[in-house]
Amino acid sequence: MSLLSSLADIDKSPKSVFVMHERSEKHFPFHTHLKGQLSYVEGGLAYLGVLDRTYVIPALHYFWVPPGVGHILKLGHSGTVLRSIFYYSTDDKKNEFYVHTGIYPVNDLLLQMIRYTAGWERHIPPADNRFGFLKAIKDILPSISEKVVPVVLPFTEDEEMTRIINYMGKNLHEQHTLHSIARQFNMSSRSLSRTFQRTVQMSFLQYLKAMRMAKAFELIVKDRMSLSEIAYAVGYNSLSAFSNTFHQYTDFRPSDFARRPV
Structure with a gap:
């Protein structure tokens, strides 16, 4: 059952x-x-x-x-x-x-x-x-259970914020900045920053990093791409930068995660 x-x-x-x-x-x-x-x-x-x-x-x-x-x-x-x-x-x-x-x-x-x-x-x-x-x-x-994995994506019903998040998710490989996203949606950087804090209680950079880690986990599990390809697919210019961020979240490197038996 x-x-x-x-x-x-x-x-x-x-x-x-x-x-x-x-x-x-x-x-x-x-x-x-x-x-x-x-x-x-x-x-x-x-x-x-x-x-x-x-x-x-x-x-x-x-x-x-x-x-x-x-x-x-x-x-x-x-x-x-x-x-x-x-x-x-x-x-x-x-x-x-x-x-x-x-x-x-x-x-x-x-x-x-x-x-x-x-x-x-x-x-x-x-x-x-x-x-x-x-x-x-x-x-x-x-x-x-002392090490909490902080990959959390706050949910919002705010229509404007939903459009922004969807755009970021579909273009995660790009080098997003607060300024570039604000310009994409005809907003000021200050206004966009306040929108993130108001709707998801996270900064723009915190949310972007969480989105990238969530997508990276998904791609590693699918096991169809090399770690370098995954790093670039989620917006990192180098495997080392991606690996360091991944380590901050999980306490091990993406290469260790990919090799561990399941």
Whole structure:
């Protein structure tokens, strides 16, 4: 049974852990549940929409969504496997980690533990001998989830800003500046800067960098271009400049990311 058809079942047993592994390319509409969601994105790319923000989740990363937080989830690649574990919330107050949405790079320990649950489906009650293993996964999350991946694209319904963002996205290879974009839309640089802060609460440069990293993750996952080609496709004049920015976001180089087994 797919995650989409199982959404109504997740909260039926509040004290259990709900496990679901699915390979698909799907859009999960806005939904919420009373359990916290741990999901590992394997072999592809995913987008998580929470409130007015879209989080970009590359392969080899996992995310945590606290209980009661409504969200939209889109898997962007047919090879993506979404491995999800939904947890009871009775002990969430013991650590701040469980009340914040976050995206984190997976380490070998968590990766192997999540994969070990691949044959476990649906509800795992406390009386089940597998429950302790699942509880251990939840318990270690705060200590291994210190590096947050900040690839976040704020969402806006502002029509003018939407046109600007769409233009930037379609021409990401170009050397955009605040001045060049302002001139393209017959605005002053000061006015455009204020529009970014007002509508997406980010500066022009912050938003442009996030767009470039999101697109870079997508291109690396598709594995159809060299890293140099990807660097130029997302607006960098050199592979080293691209690599340095990528490292700031992920703590590893794009070459390491491309080689890591999934």
